[in-house]
Amino acid sequence: MINKLTIDDVPENLKSVVLAIGIDAFRSLIKCAGGTSIYLPSERCITKPVRDRVIRESFCGDYKKMARRFGISVVRVRRIVGEKS
Known part of the structure; x- marks a missing residue:
């Protein structure tokens, strides 16, 4: 189902991430780290x-x-x- 995910399906607070990295990279990120907390350094x-x-x-x-x-x-x-x- 993740391959059917569009930006319209993404919660508002994560849309800026999708816009920054693209929907394909966002899908990969969800597959890789979904459900975990990720710290991104400055x-x-x-x-x-x-x-x-x-x-x-x-x-x-x-x-x-x-x-x-x-x-x-x-x-x-x-x-x-x-x-x-």
């Missing part, structure tokens, strides 16, 4: 490792420039650059 939390990787890959020796570019402190840039990949 965008900032989930992209932090990406930001750190980009900083390490594009670091050219100017800590202040990188700090301004990414909106973080010089100390944080130094820590990121010094961390192991």
Whole structure:
């Protein structure tokens, strides 16, 4: 029956999810995790490792420039650059 599900069948509080990911992905999500609680991290939390990787890959020796570019402190840039990949 899940393959017959349309956006009109979805409760109002979940329609924004369907609009964001599409009905097929929503059906898959229901099959995979229906009935469970799912925690979705914030965008900032989930992209932090990406930001750190980009900083390490594009670091050219100017800590202040990188700090301004990414909106973080010089100390944080130094820590990121010094961390192991």
